[in-house]
Amino acid sequence: MAAMTLVEDICPVPDIRRTDMDAAVESARAAVGLPVGARVVAAMSGGVDSTVVAALLHKAGYDVVGVTLQLYDHGAALKKKGACCAGQDIHDARLAAEMIGIPHYVLDYESRFKDAVIDQFADSYLKGQTPVPCIRCNQTVKFRDLLDVARDLGAEAMATGHYVRRAAVGNRSQMRKAIDHSRDQSYFLFATTQDQLDYLRFPLADLEKPQVRGVAAELGLKIAAKPDSQDICFVPSGDYRTLIDRLRPQGREAGEIVHMDGRVLGTHAGITDYTIGQRRGLNVAVGEPLFVVKLEPETRRVIVGPREALLTASLTLEETNWLGDEATIREAAEAGLPVLARVRSTRQPSPARLTLVDGDVRIVFDEGEEGVAPGQACALYDPADPDRVLGGGFIRDTTAVAV
Numbered sequence: 462m463a464a465m466t467l468v469e470d471i472c473p474v475p476d477i478r479r480t481d482m483d484a485a486v487e488s489a490r491a492a493v494g495l496p497v498g499a500r501v502v503a504a505m506s507g508g509v510d511s512t513v514v515a516a517l518l519h520k521a522g523y524d525v526v527g528v529t530l531q532l533y534d535h536g537a538a539l540k541k542k543g544a545c546c547a548g549q550d551i552h553d554a555r556l557a558a559e560m561i562g563i564p565h566y567v568l569d570y571e572s573r574f575k576d577a578v579i580d581q582f583a584d585s586y587l588k589g590q591t592p593v594p595c596i597r598c599n600q601t602v603k604f605r606d607l608l609d610v611a612r613d614l615g616a617e618a619m620a621t622g623h624y625v626r627r628a629a630v631g632n633r634s635q636m637r638k639a640i641d642h643s644r645d646q647s648y649f650l651f652a653t654t655q656d657q658l659d660y661l662r663f664p665l666a667d668l669e670k671p672q673v674r675g676v677a678a679e680l681g682l683k684i685a686a687k688p689d690s691q692d693i694c695f696v697p698s699g700d701y702r703t704l705i706d707r708l709r710p711q712g713r714e715a716g717e718i719v720h721m722d723g724r725v726l727g728t729h730a731g732i733t734d735y736t737i738g739q740r741r742g743l744n745v746a747v748g749e750p751l752f753v754v755k756l757e758p759e760t761r762r763v764i765v766g767p768r769e770a771l772l773t774a775s776l777t778l779e780e781t782n783w784l785g786d787e788a789t790i791r792e793a794a795e796a797g798l799p800v801l802a803r804v805r806s807t808r809q810p811s812p813a814r815l816t817l818v819d820g821d822v823r824i825v826f827d828e829g830e831e832g833v834a835p836g837q838a839c840a841l842y843d844p845a846d847p848d849r850v851l852g853g854g855f856i857r858d859t860t861a862v863a864v
Contacts, residue, residue, distance in 0.1 A: 467610050484678050489517040489664035495617055501662065502611035502619045504603065505529045505565070506560065507550025510622030512557045513673050514664050516680050518620060519561050527558040527565040530607065532574040532598075533695040542654065555683055560682065560855055568610065570602055577601035579695055583708040586733045590836025593806075596731070600652040604746070618662045625650055626666035626848075627658060634658040636784055636850040641669040648806045651840035651853035652782045688786055705733050716761025718745050720770030721754060721770060729733035732756055735763050737828060737834035738771055754861075772829030772862040776804075778822045778839060778854030783841070785851040793851075794822045800851060801842040802826065804833050810842050822854065829862040 493501060503515035505527045519525045527552055541711040551567055558565030578597045585592035601619075611619040623646045624639035636658055638645045653661070665673060677685035682756035696704055706713055712733035718726050726745040729735070734742070739753040743765060752771055755764035787798070794815040802824050812827040824839060833856060840853040 488667045490521040492664040493662045499525050500524040500616045502616040504621045505554040507554040514622045524780045525563045528553040529567045530570045583705050585836045587709050589758040591736045591834035620662040638848040639666050647850045648669035648840045718763045719769045721766035738832035771831045773833040773859045774862045775825045776859045777857040779857040783852040
C-alpha cells in the first residue's frame with residue numbers, strides 16, 4: 462500500500478493499487494454470495510463504511526438500491542462531525558448515491574426511533590441501568606424495520622457497513638468477528654436473529670479501515686476522509702444527562718449516597734447522574750477510593766464501596782438471542798455450555814459457562830468480572846472458536862463475588 466494522503470485535511474487516506482481495488486470488489490462479491498445482477502439494498506448512513514459498501518456492490522455488478530434512515534431531529538446535528546442518520550449525513554448519502562449512480566431513498570423513522578431507542582435509553586437510566594442504544598437501534602429499527610423495507614423493494618439481501626463476518630455453514634449462517642479485530646462490531650450485533658443473519662451481508666468483513674478509506678478515495682467519493690460517528694448519535698452535544706432530564710425529569714429527585722456497610726455519606730441530586738463502576742463526581746470521601754457498586758431507583762439510593770465490590774460472580778440474561786448449534790439458549794444453559802462472555806465493547810471476553818437457575822439463563826464467570834452493569838449487553842463467543850458469535854442477551858441483574 463502506498464503513502465498516505467489527506468482529503469479535506471480530516472482523516473488520513475491511503476493510496477491503493479489497482480490490485481487492491483480488484484480484491485475489494487471480489488471480497489464484496491464473495492460476501493454477498495448472489496449471482497451478479499441480483500438486487501441488494503445498501504443501508505447508507507452517510508458515513509464512509511456504508512458508502513463504500515454501496516459503491517463496491519455497484520462496481521461488482523449488483524442492482525444496488527441505497528436506503529437512508531432519518532432517525533432523529535437533525536437540527537442540532539446538522540453540522541456536527543461524528544453524528545449519523547441526520548442532517549449532513551443524509552445529504553452526504555444522497556450525494557454519494559447520485560455519484561455512484563444508484564437509486565436512493567430517505568425514510569423518516571424518527572417516531573419509531575424515539576419509541577424503540579431514545580425512550581428506552583431514558584427509561585433505562587431511570588431504572589438504574591446502563592443502556593447500549595446502538596444495540597437497540599440495530600435490533601429494532603435497522604435489522605427489523607429496514608429489513609422489511611428491503612424485502613418490499615424486492616431485494617435478495619441487505620448489505621451494511623458493519624465490521625463483522627457472515628459465514629454460511631450448511632443450511633445456517635454464522636456470525637463471526639471481522640478480520641480487523643480493532644474494528645470488530647460483533648458485540649453490537651449479538652441480537653441479530655438467525656432469520657435476519659440469513660438475509661444480511663457484510664462486505665467489509667475482510668477489509669481494514671485504512672483500506673476502506675483508500676477504496677473510497679480511489680472511487681472519487683468525497684466522504685473518504687470523513688470522521689467516524691462517535692458517542693451517542695442522537696446526543697450531538699455529548700451531554701446525555703441533559704436529554705434524560707428533559708425526557709424523564711423525575712430522575713432529578715434527590716437521594717442518599719450510602720456506603721455498602723450502611724453509612725450515609727452524603728446526598729445526590731438525581732440517580733440518573735450515576736452508573737455502575739463510576740468513581741468521579743461522587744463528592745464523598747472516607748479515606749479510600751469509592752465506586753458506585755449498586756443503584757436503587759426505588760429508594761433513590763446510590764450504593765458505593767471499594768473497587769473489589771465491583772467484582773461480579775454471575776449475571777442473569779434477559780431478551781436473549783441464540784446463534785449456536787443448540788436449538789435454544791436454554792438448551793445450551795441446561796447443558797452448562799462453556800462460553801466466552803463479553804460484557805462491554807471495550808472489554809475482552811472472559812471464560813464463563815451458561816447455566817439455568819430457576820428457569821433463568823445465567824452466566825457464571827470462571828473468575829470475577831469487574832464493572833458489570835444491569836442494562837448492558839453480554840455477547841457470547843465460542844471458546845473453541847473465539848471468532849464465532851453464539852448470541853447473548855441483556856443483563857438483568859448480577860451477583861457479586863463475596864467481599
